[in-house]
Amino acid sequence: GEDVEQSLFLSVREGDSSVINCTYTDSSSTYLYWYKQEPGAGLQLLTYIFSNMDMKQDQRLTVLLNKKDKHLSLRIADTQTGDSAIYFCAVNTDKLIFGTGTRLQVFP
Amino acid sequence: DAGITQSPRHKVTETGTPVTLRCHQTENHRYMYWYRQDPGHGLRLIHYSYGVKDTDKGEVSDGYSVSRSKTEDFLLTLESATSSQTSVYFCAIMAGGTDTQYFGPGTRLTVL
Numbered sequence: 001g002e003d004v005e006q007s008l009f010l011s012v013r014e015g016d017s018s019v020i021n022c023t024y025t026d027s028s029s030t031y032l033y034w035y036k037q038e039p040g041a042g043l044q045l046l047t048y049i050f051s052n053m054d055m056k057q058d059q060r061l062t063v064l065l066n067k068k069d070k071h072l073s074l075r076i077a078d079t080q081t082g083d084s085a086i087y088f089c090a091v092n093t094d095k096l097i098f099g100t101g102t103r104l105q106v107f108p
Numbered sequence: 109d110a111g112i113t114q115s116p117r118h119k120v121t122e123t124g125t126p127v128t129l130r131c132h133q134t135e136n137h138r139y140m141y142w143y144r145q146d147p148g149h150g151l152r153l154i155h156y157s158y159g160v161k162d163t164d165k166g167e168v169s170d171g172y173s174v175s176r177s178k179t180e181d182f183l184l185t186l187e188s189a190t191s192s193q194t195s196v197y198f199c200a201i202m203a204g205g206t207d208t209q210y211f212g213p214g215t216r217l218t219v220l
């Protein structure tokens with residue numbers, strides 16, 4: 001079955017850029033998503049990218065998709081303390097498969 | 109929040125007791141899902157529904173059953189709760205043309 005992997009932790013200084021990476025195994029995915037989860041809350045959709053796109057930009061967020069390497073990344077520009085959360089990538093084949101999440105810590 | 113509520117938000121129960129979690133949506137979406145979230149596993153699909161009385165199993169369905177008698181409500185039942193079912197449970201709906209799922213606030217269940 002589909003396997004989606006993420007690194008567990010990322011720590012960045014406020015104002016720097018954050019890059020969260022995700023790799024997946026099934027190339028038949030149609031949409032790929034990034035969700036954000038703050039403590040004690042549900043998952044909030046941040047953005048998504050269609051599988052025939054290479055890049056999508058949405059304000060401070062940039063999603064890059066490398067289909068050849070099956071690699072998805074989320075770049076957050078000018079990272080703020082409010083960006084501290086767990087970030088999940090998810091890949092849609094016939095079901096939505098989630099990575100294990102990357103905990104982003106932003107320090108002043 | 110896509111009009112999704114979950115109840116209860118927190119529950120503590122004992123091993124062997126039945127538990128029912130409720131997911132309620134206000135926007136008439138056809139597809140609804142139940143996931144569990146555990147450290148190191150991300151979210152895993154338990155069951156899903158594609159219409160009233162139409163349900164199917166997900167990746168981790170053992171020990172769980174679901175029912176959907178109305179479009180707006182999707183119930184998850186643990187017939188006899190076990191400690192391994194201690195988890196945070198999320199309901200989701202699918203909306204829009206991009207197959208995007210939107211999540212409820214979650215139910216934290218502790219089985220002692």
